[in-house]
Amino acid sequence: MTPPAGPSAAPARRAVVVDDEAPLARIVAGYLEREGFAVRQVHDGPAAVEAVRETDPDVVVLDLGLPGLDGLEVCRRVRAFSDCYVLVLTARAEEADTLLGLAAGADDYLTKPFSPRELVARVGVLMRRPRRPPGPATAPRLGVGDLVVDPVGREVRRDGVLVDLTRTEFDVLAALAAEPARAFSRHALVEAVWGPGWVGDEHLVDVHVLHLRRKLGDTAEEQRYVRTVRGVGYRLGPGR
Structure with a gap:
């Protein structure tokens, strides 16, 4: 499975894709690059935390089953210094596991196997929520x-x-x-x-x-x- 061919826009947004399955990480990265993201791929927990520190991404696509540090701990550490959007990927279908991901600070989750197009759509929904809402420079508190x-x-x-x-x-x-x-x-x-x-x-x-x-x-x-x-x-x- 490879991303559809076509021209890509100049990267204006940053993403970090974290998965110990390098082929899957490449597929996800390819789809996000097509949507205009500059993507960094890493494959273990400690590298994920460092990548987020270094790149200050808009969104992190984070597998929960990682070597070094699991995805839950990565999410907790990232939340200590970043408000980027976090979409967790999990092979665990049990509700308790998906809720743990959200409890660690994730914004959304997908269960494997998933469609890369669905993942891109989920990322798009997150990115439509800007850091600062549109409107006047002053608004009632x-x-x-x-x-x-x-x-x-x-x-x-x-x-x-x-x-x-x-x-x-x-x-x-x-x-x-x-x-x-x-x-x-x-x-x-x-x-x-x-x-x-x-x-x-x-x-x-x-x-x-x-x-x-x-x-x-x-x-x-x-x-x-x-x-x-x-x-x-x-x-x-x-x-x-």
Whole structure:
């Protein structure tokens, strides 16, 4: 299986492809290069962390089964210094394993075997979520109580203290904050954050909400910021 022939655009975006199967990495890299990415390929965990440090990519395609460091640990380490998008690849079909990948900081996942075209489509959905949303240079800050969400600066502060969120965690919180009176279903949050073209397990929303709550200091007993609306989904604000 080889990428379709055709002219490629000048690389404007960067990607790191991490897979211990070099032929598969080359195929994935070829498809991404056709979409205008400058791609670096690496084949083990330590090299993956170093490649992300050196290239500051827009997106990382990361296999979970890696030598040296597994993909989960690579994702955790990358998240300590980068907010690049991470799409994990896993041969493990069990739900617990895919959720572990999301819990480590991934934005999306694909289970092997997969279509390279589907992978490129997933990357395209991620890349349509820019670091800074379009709109005026100034926009009203959002939030509830001592929680303040700055949609232009993409910052969140709780009681004046900066909260370190991944891009996806920020986007989930910003979607809730934009309509604080609305109870969002999982599907509605997927459309608001990932876009209507996303296809996958909507329960990934629950994983991102779980990590968002931990960083905001919410607990199951005291939901001050992200509230569960039974039978519906989530909304911003404390329970009543």
